[in-house]
Amino acid sequence: MDALSWGSILAHSVARFLPVWIAMAVTFALSVRYKRRLGLYGKLYDSPVGMVGFGIVLFWICTAIFADLIITQDPLKVLSGMKNALPGSPAKGVAEDAYQYYLLGGDNGARDVFSRMVMGAREVLIIAPAATLFAFMVGITLGLPAGYFGGRLDTVLSFIANLVLAFPVILLFYLLVTPEIVQIGIPTYMAAVLFLFPILFVVVLFNSRYFMVPARRNLYVGIVLVIGFWAYAGLAFDADPTGLWHMDPNLLNVFVSVVFVNSPGVFRIVRGMVMDIKARDYVAAGQTRGEGPWYIMLWEILPNARGPLIVDFCLRIGYTTILLGTLGFFGLGVSPESPNWGSTINAGRKLLNLFPHPALVPAFALMLLVLGLNLLADGLREESLKD
Amino acid sequence: MFPFVLRRLGLMLLTAFVLTFAVFCLTNLQPNLEKLARSEGSVRMSDDAIASWIVNNGHGGSMLNRYGEWLGVVPGWVRTDDKGVTRGRCIADGSDPAQAATYCGILQGNWGFSTFAKVPVTTVLGRSLGHTGWLMLAVMLVMVPTSLFLGVLSGMREGSRTDRVLSTLAIVTTATPEYVSGVIFVALLASATVGVSPHLNEWGWISDKTLFQGTATSAMDDITWRNFTLPVMTIALYGIGYIARMTRASMTEVMTQQYIRTARLKGVSFRQVVMKHALRNALIAPFTVIMLQFPWLLNGVVIVETLFNYKGFGWTLVQAAGNNDINLLLACSVVAVFVVLVTQLISDVGYVFLNPRIRLA
Numbered sequence: 001m002d003a004l005s006w007g008s009i010l011a012h013s014v015a016r017f018l019p020v021w022i023a024m025a026v027t028f029a030l031s032v033r034y035k036r037r038l039g040l041y042g043k044l045y046d047s048p049v050g051m052v053g054f055g056i057v058l059f060w061i062c063t064a065i066f067a068d069l070i071i072t073q074d075p076l077k078v079l080s081g082m083k084n085a086l087p088g089s090p091a092k093g094v095a096e097d098a099y100q101y102y103l104l105g106g107d108n109g110a111r112d113v114f115s116r117m118v119m120g121a122r123e124v125l126i127i128a129p130a131a132t133l134f135a136f137m138v139g140i141t142l143g144l145p146a147g148y149f150g151g152r153l154d155t156v157l158s159f160i161a162n163l164v165l166a167f168p169v170i171l172l173f174y175l176l177v178t179p180e181i182v183q184i185g186i187p188t189y190m191a192a193v194l195f196l197f198p199i200l201f202v203v204v205l206f207n208s209r210y211f212m213v214p215a216r217r218n219l220y221v222g223i224v225l226v227i228g229f230w231a232y233a234g235l236a237f238d239a240d241p242t243g244l245w246h247m248d249p250n251l252l253n254v255f256v257s258v259v260f261v262n263s264p265g266v267f268r269i270v271r272g273m274v275m276d277i278k279a280r281d282y283v284a285a286g287q288t289r290g291e292g293p294w295y296i297m298l299w300e301i302l303p304n305a306r307g308p309l310i311v312d313f314c315l316r317i318g319y320t321t322i323l324l325g326t327l328g329f330f331g332l333g334v335s336p337e338s339p340n341w342g343s344t345i346n347a348g349r350k351l352l353n354l355f356p357h358p359a360l361v362p363a364f365a366l367m368l369l370v371l372g373l374n375l376l377a378d379g380l381r382e383e384s385l386k387d
Numbered sequence: 388m389f390p391f392v393l394r395r396l397g398l399m400l401l402t403a404f405v406l407t408f409a410v411f412c413l414t415n416l417q418p419n420l421e422k423l424a425r426s427e428g429s430v431r432m433s434d435d436a437i438a439s440w441i442v443n444n445g446h447g448g449s450m451l452n453r454y455g456e457w458l459g460v461v462p463g464w465v466r467t468d469d470k471g472v473t474r475g476r477c478i479a480d481g482s483d484p485a486q487a488a489t490y491c492g493i494l495q496g497n498w499g500f501s502t503f504a505k506v507p508v509t510t511v512l513g514r515s516l517g518h519t520g521w522l523m524l525a526v527m528l529v530m531v532p533t534s535l536f537l538g539v540l541s542g543m544r545e546g547s548r549t550d551r552v553l554s555t556l557a558i559v560t561t562a563t564p565e566y567v568s569g570v571i572f573v574a575l576l577a578s579a580t581v582g583v584s585p586h587l588n589e590w591g592w593i594s595d596k597t598l599f600q601g602t603a604t605s606a607m608d609d610i611t612w613r614n615f616t617l618p619v620m621t622i623a624l625y626g627i628g629y630i631a632r633m634t635r636a637s638m639t640e641v642m643t644q645q646y647i648r649t650a651r652l653k654g655v656s657f658r659q660v661v662m663k664h665a666l667r668n669a670l671i672a673p674f675t676v677i678m679l680q681f682p683w684l685l686n687g688v689v690i691v692e693t694l695f696n697y698k699g700f701g702w703t704l705v706q707a708a709g710n711n712d713i714n715l716l717l718a719c720s721v722v723a724v725f726v727v728l729v730t731q732l733i734s735d736v737g738y739v740f741l742n743p744r745i746r747l748a
Contacts, residue, residue: 168682168723171410366567
């Protein structure tokens with residue numbers, strides 16, 4: 001069997017992504033059709049930059065969702081004779097009904113570069129948005145009172161935030177993401193603190209909203225507490241009796257460190273915006289009506305700060321993706337087997353002069369995803385400013 | 388102005404103490420010390436032997452006490468073993484214990500001994516900081532003028548085609564972390580088999596096999612275009628996009644001000660307006676941004692030095708962390724934290740100094 005030409009590699013790759021194209025076409029068609037009813041998301045389709053950015057991000061989200069359908073080979077399987085195989089090489093020794101090519105070649109461990117890139121997308125798109133979301137929960141829960149009440153609380157929290165921000169990120173990772181740290185259990189303690197914030201946030205959110213309707217308040221807060229602490233026990237302490245919530249210790253280490261690095265940035269943004277918004281008339285009106293401080297913070301101020309926060313959320317997912325890549329690049333907290341983009345780039349760079357494809361494929365993938373997120377953020381900023 | 392600087396300095400010192408203490412705790416964890424005992428003593432030590440090694444070498448006792456010793460505000464440990472040999476933190480091997488100093492921490496200039504490089508930490512650090520200094524200098528020389536120029540150019544006429552193109556380029560560079568752009572550069576410009584080099588060589592445009600070198604190891608002795616371009620480009624690229632965007636934002640804001648319109652209506656040429664009226668006001672904000680870029684540059688330095696095998700500060704940090712070299716890692720952290728805090732101070736003070744609208748009592 002002959003190796004594929006560059007044209008047919010492209011054609012084969014595009015064909016493999018068929019589920020992604022279908023999903024994207026459906027999403028775009030529906031969104032453009034109903035864009036007037038979709039708020040800020042709908043307005044995105046008025047901005048070419050935002051649409052391109054959203055397209056790229058959607059491509060990777062769909063790739064992550066349909067990764068099992070897209071991959072051509074098992075991303076961890078080693079085929080003898082395929083070490084550093086060039087793109088388009090026929091796969092040796094695969095079953096009759098299996099895929100017959102290494103579309104983008106083989107890496108130094110004789111594994112399929114294409115499938116590893118696709119699975120890497122799934123890995124990064126699970127961790128990066130989740131870690132960013134947690135960082136936002138921590139940043140918002142602490143930033144709101146710091147900005148609203150000010151005073152000593154603000155001084156202390158700002159000092160701590162500046163402490164973390166004064167650490168060069170890479171140094172922090174080298175100190176925090178090590179086997180010794182896992183051994184001594186620091187990630188668990190950090191998770192025990194950081195994972196409390198999402199529960200706290202949602203509980204306060206519902207409590208302040210339905211304070212006057214105790215029956216509903218008790219129901220909602222109860223549900224949140226049960227589910228929250230169930231997940232909390234599983235994720236932070238690996239003590240979920242049903243085994244549904246579980247996190248590998250190394251993954252927990254990486255996750256907690258990334259949340260820890262990102263939270264102070266969110267805190268500063270939220271604090272700054274609260275200080276700006278709390279001088280507005282509608283906040284004064286709320287105070288006059290006798291609304292509680294938490295109701296004002298969460299239901300008056302926060303919704304009015306959503307524009308910049310959504311933009312920052314997109315940018316921060318991109319930043320987190322870069323951070324995760326950095327961790328992988330230095331081999332911190334990941335197993336060498338995993339199809340993580342950062343560690344794949346690191347593994348591929350040793351033979352860069354002879355076989356560039358194992359390093360270049362994940363490098364371009366990572367760049368494209370971050371670029372998409374940055375463009376999306378830019379489009380959202382442009383559209384939210386038009387209001 | 389003066390009280391403001393003083394207050395900032397005080398806060399900075401407090402931050403430095405807290406951060407160095409945190410680093411000290413994280414590098415002196417029990418598992419790290421056990422690993423150190425195995426590598427310094429013997430691999431086959433029993434658990435009891437490890438425990439006594441740790442205590443006998445001054446790593447026992449409370450963390451705060453050890454931090455004080457390392458800092459040089461608590462007397463260094465002294466211990467006499469069963470054979471009557473006295474050893475201690477401040478006693479060099481073979482010297483007379485009676486004459487040794489009481490305090491010997493970093494405040495006295497004693498940074499300890501690097502277990503990885505087998506020389507005093509100051510030697511390693513001085514050498515690597517020298518290498519990184521050249522790298523940073525080159526990066527700054529490339530990055531700052533380029534990014535300010537591009538930022539002013541695109542912010543001058545908001546929404547023009549130049550602006551659109553440059554802004555998109557800036558977004559692309561900020562989406563490309565160093566480990567991605569470095570890999571792409573090497574594959575494109577410094578590989579003998581792929582990229583542009585084989586073609587250039589074939590056409591006879593370059594005498595060497597590759598246009599640039601994929602490693603910067605030779606740049607430690609002799610910096611040339613071939614071995615230094617790619618590392619400098621790789622670090623500068625990320626910063627260029629970021630600073631250019633900030634400059635653009637600042638420039639567009641200035642260009643909408645009343646005094647610019649007044650100047651235009653007076654009949655001053657567009658060139659003159661930009662050079663005389665807008666530029667000086669527009670460059671205040673980017674100054675802060677450039678200063679605050681230093682922590683991120685530090686990141687870039689670590690990645691690029693690892694990627695191009697340039698034995699500077701970043702490379703040393705990675706080796707220190709990878710080889711459990713506690714003293715060296717601590718020293719690297721102190722330098723890193725110091726750089727970040729000093730640049731923050733300069734950016735705060737410089738902002739006040741540059742901006743006549745802010746007057747601090």
